[in-house]
Amino acid sequence: MKFFRLSGNLFENFKFPLPCWIILIHEVLERFSFYGMKGILAIYLNLYLGFNDNHTTVLYHLFVGLSYLSPIFGAIIADNYLGRFYTVIVVGLVYLLGHVLMTLTAIQKNILGPLIGMSILAIGSGGIKSSVAAFGGDQVPTGNDMMIEKYFSLFYTAINLGAFAAQFVTPILRKDISCVDGQCYPLGFGVPAFIFLVTYIIFISGKRTYTIVPRSKSVLSKFSHCIYVSIRNYIKEKKISKYKSILEYAQPEYSMKFIDDCKKALRIMIVFAPIPVFWALYDQQGSRWTLQAKYMNGKIVNSYNMKPEQIQSINALLIIGLIPVFDFIIYPFFGKFNILVKPTSRLVASYIVAALSFIIAGFLQIYLIRGQNIEFNTAGSKLLIINSINDCKLNLTIDNRRIMLASNGSVNLDLNPGLVQVSMKCVGYQLQVKNLTLSQYKMTGGYIYKDNNARIDIKSYFVKSPDSQNHIRFLNPNDPVNIEMLRLAKDHKNFTIDSNYSSLDVGVYEIYCSSPNYNEYKCGNVDVTPGLVGSLMMTSERKLHFWKEFEPNLIHMLWQMPQYILITCAEILCSITSLSFAYSESPDSMKSLMQAIYLITIFGGNIIVVFVAGVGSKLTQTTEFFLFATLVLIAGCINWILIRGFWISKDNFVENQNMDN
Template structure:
């Protein structure tokens, strides 16, 4: 063997980076805070501000106002990652941005707990949480990838899977306990506990400060050769991400529209055991936590053994189809509600199961795709571009609900027709994705010097 080949040979390692437990612990606690707050947000907005008397004549408009508010909040939370990513990649580094912006995040939670009867100040709290959650969002996922090099990059897919597992573990716990706290102790306690968990998340992150592989900021230097490479990478990834806003426009309804729909269902799981409408969404993270290992360690490897190449684009395509199928189920449920029925909550739980499969195939894949297909100086930026798809999808749904609340064009899409509208959109998008995906090429950037 020549000296050149020896020098370039990479010795594989099965040792995970030392910082991973701190990153995953931080993510689990932070997601508890975020999803715990969201678990009761649409119900709270209707009951506290938009229809406090429970007038049936006002309910449709009140729900549309609540949905619009929730989706605007989510849109802001997923638009600000671009700012956080730029600050991290070019000026301060990921560690400082995550740590200091997390403090803003904690203050936002404090506002929700203190001002649960004042819509204006409650709104300020939502804004601070959106800025905090968004400011760290792309940095945290990119920080996972920074811990790897050429020797252990083969472990990255598994760690991103466990990273997403942590997200949904926090979500499982919060989706169960926060609605219970809201019912038994009121809004201030129910919004306060997520704030405590965000403070814990910040502490966990700080405790791992000596374990991280810290990639220093590159500075904002207009290197035209790098910019050309960056624009090329951005173009490839954007071609994929162009199909993701509709996925998020539909997915995020399980934390707003689906919760409000659950209030009209028969919520008895079995004889003598009824759950709260805000707890039905617990099904999504439970299914995610349960099926992530199944997809990672069973389905994907066995498909490969059968000769079926499991590519990122194939995962995304199947995930989009499953997302559309979940909405077929929700639309059929709404058809029965509109006819005066009270379908079993188990019908909606089936919708959550299929939506979870779609999410695993679409978004877990996109997290890794955004990192591996972007050069070193654009890792966080590319992650933020992925998160902008969430913002765009939620912004479109917010506009639609705003139109409904004001009797505009989309007021014709209420009840079941609202959900069937999205089913049709996804069917059209899926056909286009199948046609375009064959022309999309990959270029991986992992463990660069």
């Protein structure tokens, strides 16, 4: 068997067989395909398919939850029927089908297709998750615990490298390339699909080099059956005092040693009970935090604008960078004061740090709403009217409200959704009445202008962009000169805009005007920033005026960095500690079962988010952030009590065993 060696001092003493490298490459590419699709999923559901923020959050977390529940079924299939290698092969085809469906259904906008694709992809991705990790461990030569430890360290690094690359690249593919409706979601989903096809072929090609361990009965199945038998026998015999616990009724079908192992596993599961609340917060990076970022300014330099989905890629880099910091700096420092030494203190600290991240997210949401002026009251709609007539002090009657609007002035009103009548009167002009239809949770508006018949009217309507995209148009309300569109130039590229809104890349543009009566001439500049909505308006003196209908997004996405740093620290404190605790405290026969239970806690966390976003849909986003911060603090207190109870229960269990002996 061929061996490869990593360069550098860290791994120079450890040789890894070729199959290990194949699995590591497979893991990088497979995680790229999964996180590439998952990274743009919330924005796809929200901005492209039109689901509101709550429905987007529910669908997103149903997908993530299913992807963490399906590994349980994948493990059962691998252990009882197909073995790990053939499970990856068979279930991998399901995974690939999900990718293909997501790509094809993004070409023509529809609802049912993506939902089916999401479900199939979640089953496929989760179905191979447990098998690939365990299959990779099978390739490491037995008896070398140090090599196994280093291999899984590389395996964990591979996961995060694939996640980072995908979450950074696929938002660029979906936004910066135009193929459908000005964006390219088919490419954003298609590249991850192609990457998975490549890694699927790579995995199959290494078959001759693999060590294939024969399948054995699933511990999860055996554990579940033991509980079933004990309850069945207990109900059948109805003798409470026959044994000390209900589990002992599983005798003689199961040995007393296995029953004792089940008891220990159940005690660990009780300790794990509050952990789903932590995962409820953690997994909102891809949903609520991404949806929060869409209202923020992502401008990094004049020529580049960060996409809302890209900010979450920092989590993968932070994990890789912060684990050594915790191991070599934070834990030793606090250990001098006997803090963060035991699993109890680390788990409780993880809940506190997670709560702080959501408190910061809540305060950021408060400032974001204030800065954007897009918070809707109970009325649910906003109407913005701008008076572009130079010589008219306008009398408006809107929804039985009388308003005086000066020239070049504006008014912003909170109104109920539906039909609204606007009456307009100005000295020298006829009274005009206009009916407008307002949509819920949207800001609608328009210019009041005069036409050649000395009438005033509302020219056209605009809606504030729901994300960091800008929307620019050209208006010539009174048509003094025959200019129907403008040419904008930046970085040797030309763009034309007319009375329809156009979304442009961020940056400073030179503006050129032309008409049949005049040669093209430079008529101004415009600085296009994220979230800006405005109109370039031509005056009778052939001068161009830029009117900001809505201010650009003022708060930068990088203000989310503190909450991302804190939630990553919380993950290290919770995830690694809980896995280590479960592995060290569980019997040898139950260690793989603990991995399954760990995945179920992540599933449970996503279901909590589904419940809050669905049932509590009337909560504001700010209130929801603070609610989750409160819930995770309560969960931390409960976890502290349960762990203390675990140690007491463990001591009593050992004492009873010694007495029996």
